[in-house]
Amino acid sequence: GYKNYSNNEMDFPLIINNPVKNPFVIPGLKKMQIDPQLNPIYLFDSFIEGDCNRVARRAGKTVAEKPGANSFNPLVIYGGVGLGKTHLAQAIGNEVKRSNPNKVVLYVSSEKFINQFMDHSRNNAINDFIHFYQLIDVLIIDDVQFFAKAEKSQDVLFAIFNHLHQSGKQLILTSDKPPKDLEGVQERLLSRFRWGLSADLQVPDYETRIEILERKMKNDGLEMPKEVVKYIAYNISNNVRELEGALISLLAQSSLNRREIDLDLAKKVLRNFVKSSSKEITIDTIQKMVCEFFDVPYDKLLQKTRKREIVQARQITMYLAKAFTKNSLKTIGEHFGGRDHTTVIHSCQTVKDLMDTDGVFRENVLELQQKVQLAAM
Incomplete structure (x- = not known):
């Protein structure tokens, strides 16, 4: 039979046949279920995939499908504040519990782990603490950067990490920086963090x-x-x-x-929230936007070249500069390697003609127009 306990009610349950005396053991109880401490709203479905997080998200899916039996062990997810580290880490835990209900999953913040350890240390119960964490099949520790300078907690984490890894259990860690940049953390721990995969979350585009x-x-x-x-x-x-x-x-x-x-x-x-309410758009701003949109080097836009993609990018930039800035045709031409105003007139007409005949070209120009309008708001 099983009985549910929340980690809020008690620090940890232990298997009955453990040599350490467990005050929570109820006679005849074979195994206690551990509350995984997961937030049910954190799922893969609500974690949008983009270039900014593709590697981390796909690695997370692999780990969730085969916890402990994959090459991403540990999986270290790192990145700045508010980019979804906790969401992704807990999504892995929730997916494991959904597909493998018998797996023991636990999410814990590093601060809670350290505080628990200190409590057990004061009560001379460090072995109980270690043995509890050795029961976990999938251990998720959030914000491991807070282990910096907590030497004794690092020693215990090292022992737990080794046991779980050698037993084929899965470890998932999050951090605000990659393992190589974590200061105040023992090198032997950092080397183990590097055993698996370190995947970063970047700012979404x-x-x-x-x-x-x-x-x-x-x-x-x-x-x-x-x-x-x-x-x-x-x-x-x-x-x-x-x-x-x-x-x-x-x-x-x-x-x-x-x-x-x-x-x-x-x-x-x-x-x-917003940077500034109203901004004046410059020719330079538009040039950079168009270069980024078409993946064209900025200097090529100013050079004399007949390459079609460069010529079209330049013509669109001139067209947008005329539409969104107060600059004269002469000034716009000067921003493109000293071209004269007739080149600008020709470019604007070419863009208008192409928008009437080429659907893809038209979509690109309209999307760029929206980007410039948004930048001006």
Whole structure:
């Protein structure tokens, strides 16, 4: 028979036949179930994949499918604040529990681990502490950078890590930096962190940010004008947590003021989040946007070349510069290696003609126009 205990009610249960005396053992109880301490909202389905996190997410899926029986052990997920480290780590745990209910999964923050260890150390129960953690099939430790300078906790973690790894159990660690940059952590621990895979989470790009917002809106049954979604995605680029926070703030203001969500409300609400409310677009800004969009080196845009992709990128840039800046045709030409105003006129006409005849070209120009408009807001 099984009995459920929460880690909040007691620090840990132990198997009855363990030589260490366990005050929680109930006669006849073979095994106690351990509360995995997982948040059920953290799932793979709600973790949007993009270039910023593809390796980490796919490695996480592999680990969830075959915990302990893969080459990513430990899996170290690292990255800045609010990029989804905890979400991904707990998604692995939730998936393991879904597909392997009998697996013992435990999520613990490094701070809680250290505090538990200190409590057991004061009570001369370090062996009990170690033996408990050796029961875990999938151990997830969040924010391992906080082990820095906690020497005795590191010694215990080293012992637990070795036992679990040698027993074919899975370890998942998160950190705000890669193992090689963790200071104050023993080299022998760092070397073990490097045994598996270290995968980073980066800041999501514009398209991924839009997808994150749209997925959250869909999950919460919300609707919002596309231009507002784009405005939020363009202006909040630091991390996912801030992105979702901005969306929640906007919804709260809309509800409290009984006002429809539109671009004006978004601008008003997002003043606390947004870099600046109104920016003047320069030719240089447009040049950089177009170069990034078409993956064209900036210097090539200014050179005399007949390569089609370079010529088209230059023509589109001139077209956008004329539409979105107050510069004269002569000034625009000067920003492209000293070309004259007739070249700018010809480029603008060529872009208009191509937009009428080439669907893909038209889509590219319209998307760039939107990007420039968003940058100007």
